[in-house]
Amino acid sequence: AQTVTQSQPEMSVQEAETVTLSCTYDTSESDYYLFWYKQPPSRQMILVIRQEAYKQQNATENRFSVNFQKAAKSFSLKISDSQLGDAAMYFCAYRSGGRGTYKYIFGTGTRLKVLA
Amino acid sequence: NAGVMQNPRHLVRRRGQEARLRCSPVKGHSHVYWYRQLPEEGLKFMVYLQKENIIDESGMPKERFSAEFPKEGPSILRIQQVVRGDSAAYFCASSPPTQGSQGSGYTFGSGTRLTVV
Numbered sequence: 001a002q003t004v005t006q007s008q009p010e011m012s013v014q015e016a017e018t019v020t021l022s023c024t025y026d027t028s029e030s031d032y033y034l035f036w037y038k039q040p041p042s043r044q045m046i047l048v049i050r051q052e053a054y055k056q057q058n059a060t061e062n063r064f065s066v067n068f069q070k071a072a073k074s075f076s077l078k079i080s081d082s083q084l085g086d087a088a089m090y091f092c093a094y095r096s097g098g099r100g101t102y103k104y105i106f107g108t109g110t111r112l113k114v115l116a
Numbered sequence: 117n118a119g120v121m122q123n124p125r126h127l128v129r130r131r132g133q134e135a136r137l138r139c140s141p142v143k144g145h146s147h148v149y150w151y152r153q154l155p156e157e158g159l160k161f162m163v164y165l166q167k168e169n170i171i172d173e174s175g176m177p178k179e180r181f182s183a184e185f186p187k188e189g190p191s192i193l194r195i196q197q198v199v200r201g202d203s204a205a206y207f208c209a210s211s212p213p214t215q216g217s218q219g220s221g222y223t224f225g226s227g228t229r230l231t232v233v
Contacts, residue, residue, distance in 0.1 A: 045209075045227075102149065104222070106159045109157075
């Protein structure tokens, strides 16, 4: 069975600085997707970024980028130029890539605090 | 184009009562998923439904929990005879039929926080 581990319950970053959130996963599959979701106090689950396992190039979305290390099964999220609005819970998630698959497996989350 | 709408946003029930949670998917989405988030934990899969069909309920407790997605109207997650351990945030997500092969993220609702007192 696949597992997702986020070992940092809480992280803090100074406004305008860079922070990296860690995520490791375990799977025997070769085809899968990885995601980072942001959950602000409103509880809305917002997709931040996704990565296809077959792509070697790390995904990037504006100030958000990932460091995907497939062999190490590591998928960290880097937030550059942190803003107060980035404060939230961040969840790493895994999904199998086979046709008809749909279950997401979430980590336990990292609470990010942004200090003014 | 409205996103996934869940209501109520907060629900308080006494032990032994029934809780009914509603989810209206994104217009055009025919697949609905329910997840539960216990305090300080990530979301865990409960059930996957298509219109009038339960596809996978492997994550749902065998007793007291049921889900439906009728031909007309929202999807309903029903919890009978609630207990304190049912207190959690319940999230609904939806996707179009082609999502499974494309790996795009679901669209999530904002969840219903159920508190059992």
